[in-house]
Amino acid sequence: MGQTARVSAVVWISAVSLAAWLWLLLCQGFFWRTDVRLPPREEPGEWPSVCVVVPARDEAAVLSAGLPSLLAQDYPGRAEVFLVDDGSSDGTADLARELARRHGGLPLTVDSPGEPPAGWTGKLWAVRHGIALARAREPEYLLLTDADIAHTPDSLRELVAAARTGGFDLVSLMARLRVESVWERLVVPAFVYFFAQLYPFRRIGRPGARTAAAAGGCVLLRTEAAARARVPDSIRHAVIDDVALARAVRGSGGRIWLGLADRVDSVRPYPRLYDLWRMVSRSAYAQLRHQPLLLLGTVLGLALVYLVPPLALLGGLALGSPAAALPGGLAWLVMTGTYVPMLRYYRQPLWLAPLLPFTAFLYLLMTVDSAVQHYRGRGAAWKGRTYARPDAVADEG
Structure with a gap:
């Protein structure tokens, strides 16, 4: 009974992840395409200052x-x-x-x-x-x-x-x-x-x-x-x-x-990873308006969208459940395919595309660290300055 419940949970979670990726693929402004460059333009008759x-x-x-x-x-x-x-x-x-x-x-x-x-x-x-x-x-x-x-x-x-x-x-x-x-x-x-x-x-x-x-x-x-x-x-x-x-x-x-x-x-x-970590973590929690509920939703969303597909695929195979492995594998495939245009734009090898779940996990940790640093009073620190959140500034004013 316990084995069946675990398989059923994996099936449902992987199916939701696949649905999320199909929505991102088709309904999120085709974000994954990299052909949005400077729009058509003509030289003006008189150039402005x-x-x-x-x-x-x-x-x-x-x-x-x-x-x-x-x-x-x-x-x-x-x-x-x-x-x-x-x-x-x-x-x-x-x-x-x-x-x-x-x-x-x-x-x-x-x-x-x-x-x-x-x-x-x-x-x-x-x-x-x-x-x-x-x-x-x-x-x-x-x-x-x-x-x-x-x-x-x-x-x-x-x-x-x-x-x-x-x-x-x-x-x-x-x-x-x-x-x-x-x-x-x-x-x-x-x-x-x-x-x-x-x-x-x-x-x-x-x-x-x-x-x-x-x-x-x-x-x-x-x-x-x-x-x-x-x-x-x-x-x-x-x-x-x-x-x-x-x-x-x-x-x-x-x-x-x-x-x-x-x-x-x-x-x-x-x-170094440390340099990139600081770049992301200094503003990640500010992006979430310093709201714990938004942080929780972001962590759960990142896990569902980026971490579930490979885990569902591997877990489904380990449990002997094609119904669990297939949605996870398809979601990972869609994720990989949407990342390929960005790697091409940056002239990077395409074998990096399947590693996106690992990179997303790093971003998840950076986001959590951003919140931790904020509550320790070291959030939004950059080049020797640490900035208060906007509502704190308003209260002081």
């Missing part, structure tokens, strides 16, 4: 690969770069000035706003300062980009053309992250895959869509839309600032678009 804002905190190690690519932009209109040094202790500001002297190109202004006041994250305080400096030039667009992002020479031209042609207030590209170490190969493509599953790119660009997200490494923003959405002031405490920015712009009536990049790459290395 653009100011590039680069917040930077202790970025000397990567600045030499990122900043020169911005200074070398082949942009027909007026453009200049503002690097905002967010309290760096590694000579970031001096290196930026030296790179500008060495490479030339677009004009560069380097400035610092000082320490952020209570209720502001350091990056958004730096962005606020950069936007204030830029507005004195009255640009039509702002390019918000990180110090570790390298752009091809035509990147700005293509972004502006896409925004103008499509009538978008915000155009963002998910930079192609570095994938060189063993752990990067295992974790990084999955990071983008999971992001796309949460925020299907196809839905974001549709007029009237409710899904809103951006990729903070590369965001072209119409200055008028930024003022209308009151950014960054309206999102000053956001740890996941790119998604908050997109929601603010859409919420104020703006049109947004997000896709995968061909001309934008992140040069930041994450060679």
Whole structure:
């Protein structure tokens, strides 16, 4: 009787997991496809002015690969770069000035706003300062980009053309992250895959869509839309600032678009599992709005969708139950197939696709660790700063 009950439970759980994967495959905005690139675009008759804002905190190690690519932009209109040094202790500001002297190109202004006041994250305080400096030039667009992002020479031209042609207030590209170490190969493509599953790119660009997200490494923003959405002031405490920015712009009536990049790459290395763990865990619980019930639901959802298929297949085979093994095997097959396009985008071997359950288990542990660190008072820690959750900031105010 006990054996029959165990087999029946495995059958039902594996069937639910398979149903979940069929729904994800067909009904979640085709998130697994990687063909959402810059939309059709035409060069405008008159190129609008653009100011590039680069917040930077202790970025000397990567600045030499990122900043020169911005200074070398082949942009027909007026453009200049503002690097905002967010309290760096590694000579970031001096290196930026030296790179500008060495490479030339677009004009560069380097400035610092000082320490952020209570209720502001350091990056958004730096962005606020950069936007204030830029507005004195009255640009039509702002390019918000990180110090570790390298752009091809035509990147700005293509972004502006896409925004103008499509009538978008915000155009963002998910930079192609570095994938060189063993752990990067295992974790990084999955990071983008999971992001796309949460925020299907196809839905974001549709007029009237409710899904809103951006990729903070590369965001072209119409200055008028930024003022209308009151950014960054309206999102000053956001740890996941790119998604908050997109929601603010859409919420104020703006049109947004997000896709995968061909001309934008992140040069930041994450060679060890520890580095990737910190990248994910610092904001994972913030993504869940610091809600224990959402954490529990996420853990159970990850287990059902990603861990059940291989366990059901192996358990069904061990119990001698094809009825349990078959749904698990089919769910694992669908999961593997949906991951293949992302591995191809990152030019990675396809044998990594069946390992997605293991990577998902790592993400599950990172998410739980994010909550643990939050309740220990070390949540949302980054480069020497730890941020309170938004409701705590509001209470203090």
